[in-house]
Amino acid sequence: xxxxxxxxxxxxxxxxxxxxxxxxxxxxxxxxxxxxxxxxxxxxxxxxxxxxxxxxxxxxxxxxxxxxxxxxxxxxxxxxxxxxxxxxxxxxxxxxxxxxxxxxxxxxxxxxxx
Amino acid sequence: xxxxxxxxxxxxxxxxxxxxxxxxxxxxxxxxxxxxxxxxxxxxxxxxxxxxxxxxxxxxxxxxxxxxxxxxxxxxxxxxxxxxxxxxxxxxxxxxxxxxxxxxxxxxxxxxxxxxx
Numbered sequence: 089x090x091x092x093x094x095x096x097x098x099x100x101x102x103x104x105x106x107x108x109x110x111x112x113x114x115x116x117x118x119x120x121x122x123x124x125x126x127x128x129x130x131x132x133x134x135x136x137x138x139x140x141x142x143x144x145x146x147x148x149x150x151x152x153x154x155x156x157x158x159x160x161x162x163x164x165x166x167x168x169x170x171x172x173x174x175x176x177x178x179x180x181x182x183x184x185x186x187x188x189x190x191x192x193x194x195x196x197x198x199x200x201x202x
Numbered sequence: 203x204x205x206x207x208x209x210x211x212x213x214x215x216x217x218x219x220x221x222x223x224x225x226x227x228x229x230x231x232x233x234x235x236x237x238x239x240x241x242x243x244x245x246x247x248x249x250x251x252x253x254x255x256x257x258x259x260x261x262x263x264x265x266x267x268x269x270x271x272x273x274x275x276x277x278x279x280x281x282x283x284x285x286x287x288x289x290x291x292x293x294x295x296x297x298x299x300x301x302x303x304x305x306x307x308x309x310x311x312x313x314x315x316x317x318x319x
Contacts, residue, residue: 121307130206130293130309131247144306177245181307189235189297191307193247 090114092194094180100200106168109197112161113182119143121191122155122165123179131179137163167199175201204229206296208310215284216318223279223313225294231255236270236277237295237307247293253277284317291315 093112101107113120118139123131134153136144139160148155152171157163167174177198181191205228215221227236238250251261253270261268265282281288291312298306 123307128311130295130311131307132309133306136306179247181247190237190249190252192249193239195244195246198245 092180092182092192094178094194094197096197097195098198098200100202101170102202103172104169106166107170107199108164108166109178109180109199111163111165111180111194113163113180114192117182117184117192118160119183120157120163121181121183122163123181125177125179125196127176134165134178170199170201172201175199204296204298204308206294206308206310208294208313210313211311212314212316214316214318217285218283220280220282221284221315221317223281223292223294223315225277225279225310227275227277227294227296229296229298231298233298235297237297238268238277238279239293239295239309240290241293241312242290250279250292281315284315286317286319289315289317 092114095110099107120137122134124134125131134148135155137157140157153167155163155165177196179196180194183191207226210224213221234255236253240248240250251268258270258272267280269278277294291314293312294310295307
């Protein structure tokens with residue numbers, strides 16, 4: 089069974105530029121999550137989708153971050169414009185809606201903002 | 203509010219030593235799940251174990267064992283006879299079991315384990 093796919097793996101941009109990350113969850117997983125992991129910290133949830141609907145985006149900086157999951161499968165996370173403090177690893181995870189609460193993580197995208 | 207505390211920032215051991223990683227959590231819910239994830243240098247989070255709040259049985263899987271104590275809100279992880287390949291950052295996490303089945307993971311800050319030969 090294929091795992092969670094993410095691309096790109098690495099991205100370097102300058103501040104004020106835009107960037108987008110892509111995630112394809114495990115087949116059949118209805119729930120998709122985007123986490124931000126700053127160096128030395130644990131991952132922090134940015135947004136959670138159930139199929140193509142948003143369940144929780146309370147920690148998403150909506151003035152610059154946006155995410156969509158239009159067909160309920162793959163998802164895109166965008167940052168526009170990027171700031172220095174956005175440098176982090178962006179992790180995508182997916183899980184079955186229920187009953188198992190395990191989340192399976194992709195390899196992440198390491199973003200460096202210069 | 204949910205919170206997970208991993209007080210040990212970094213632990214260094216020599217191969218074959220036993221090591222315990224501590225995890226203390228806070229939640230107001232009576233139904234919740236606890237997890238341990240491993241993050242090797244490659245960066246991908248690897249699921250190790252899940253425990254629900256109603257199951258306080260300790261679990262052993264090979265060299266790994268977990269001790270869940272609701273009375274002290276702790277979910278500690280022990281590696282027996284550590285190996286160099288165990289070197290990684292280990293995260294403890296907590297999630298609520300919502301009625302709709304949706305879950306949100308709250309992670310601790312992680313413990314970096316260094317196992318030297």
